[in-house]
Amino acid sequence: MPAWLPRFVRPKLLKEQGIVGMNARNARYIAAWNARRFYPRVDDKLQTKQLALDAGLSVPDLYGVVRTHRQIRDVRRQLREYEDGFVIKPAHGAAGDGILVIEGWRGDRPRRAGGRAMELSELDDHISNVLSGMYSLGGRPDVAMIEQRVRFSSVFDAVAHRGVPDIRTVVYRGYPVMAMMRLPTQDSDGKANLHQGAVGTGIDLGSGRTIGGVRYNNPCREHPDSEQSIVGLQIPGWDELMELAAGCFELSQLGYLGVDVVIDADRGPLILELNARPGLAIQIANGEGLDHRILAVDAHMVARDIEPAAERARWSAEVFARPEATHPTEPDTETTRAAEPA
Template sequence: MAGWWPRFVRPSTLRRQGILGMNARNASYIAEHNPRRHYPRVDNKRLTKQLATEAGLAVPGLIGVIHSHHQLRRLADTLQEQTEGFVIKPAHGAAGDGILVVTGWRGERMRKASGRMLDSNGLQDHISGILSGMYSLGGRPDAALIEERVQFSEVFTEVAHTGVPDIRTVVYRGYPVMAMLRLPTQESDGKANLHQGAVGTGIDLASGATLGGVQHNQPIRVHPDTEASLVDLAIPGWDKLMELAAGCRELSGLGYLGVDVVIDRHRGPLILELNARPGLAIQIANGQGLQPRLQAVDERVAKVSDEPPASRAAWAAAHFGCVPVGLGPVPHERHDD
């Protein structure tokens, strides 16, 4: 595949290709542009949901919050009312750990996104792990959020037969700079996290069309489960999604963040969560380095200030779009998700 690089290369080669490494990301962008006082806005998923709702931004519906073990006694019986399924996640989780996606019921047992079955004891054990801090940042005791399961757009039917796909956009100083579609697989147990085996596909910021995919840092052009093409899949409502991502600068108070959005077939784009430490795998999915785009935003901000989200999104689409289809992954360092 054109654009493929060897797995191990010199740091000087990475710099020439515009690759943003973890150390540079942490020192020059996260530390510089993300005030610590604003981290709770994104590290606490319940607070993120509250802030987004107050700002008039759509989010998946909240069914309930589990704070203590005594709430688990009749939980499975209560959740049987959720015939379309539900999602359980730790309020302070990271990298997709601890997320449980249930797509429906078979008698008294729950069907997970991967197709595996789960009984009420398994559900209680999973939530108990969340409450104990097994998946939380720093291992602190946590709460479990129960959300409505998103009914993803029909556009994704052939590339996401398990779980719900989402779109991760890196936003710098209010400007979307790079995006990827993350597709759950059977290997990832229905979760859209690359380090668990999901597929990432680069997205052209101008058109919202996918550019081909990557799984386990290897380039692919078809989905590993369905064999459907990962090239030229059009993301519905792309302009609205870009504007939504740009507006998360004001919502979060962070200058460098990841915005995760899902597209519901009935409600359109919904903010799933925000991330103060977005991983670098998005460069692999796009076959492009972030550094030139971040520098272009710095130059833009030096000339123009106080642009509204819609104008920032339009500028980003005009300047960072039209990436050639079929470009392979970039060389990379170890990264988080």
């Protein structure tokens, strides 16, 4: 239960706070604004990447695609060229399953994130499992994508455990309405996945600063592994990230959308993937409900033509800015712990 709400809550209070539940999300936003014919644009990561490239939006480089088991040995020889590592992921995967991050090579063996060297046969087996549909939605046969390994900005060194943090932005009718950064932990095995134990930190849309966090649906203000504060971190390239997220509306044609972006140390914000059914824990991370912001977008859109992505991003940054995030203070650890549910 969010710390700003009592443990037992009347539905009226939830409505007053603008809290969106799963049923409301499914009926009022996903069903109303996401035509199913456009789902393949986000459920197929390979199609998402091609659409983003066609639209001139920044994404990690695509090194190759494995479609058949016969291609595995040939692709393995090609991978040796990427001394800085690479990422293998299923095109139709979900929740981070099946993603294999290779940081480099130890002799002739690929080295995983965390330092463990793999046998080449293990690499072959992983790609084979992807093709067989082990990680895909519905267990259908899949293709394996081989991508650039992102080198995240050093600003996240103290709050990311052996993995790459990403930023999830909920975009409604083309306008960013809420964002959070997902920080890998030891529990999540270096993956930025909240269901596996990653930390979600709310972000002020006006400044790009983090404002608090959530882990296993409970509020938190420190990273569990480093005990470093997760409040007041400045996201690099924030204005560019907001415009990138807004631009995914035209790409996907979905009115309610989750945009996942990573910050590369050299290239800046890059689109990682899109989600037609973004979760609701982002409300806990931000200490605020989605509904009031969504209604503000609806009011803004009355008798108004679609604005360019840059204008939509600018409007969201101005309207949804939180003044207290401009000059963050260090969290009072004892007060924070007292406010958290048992």
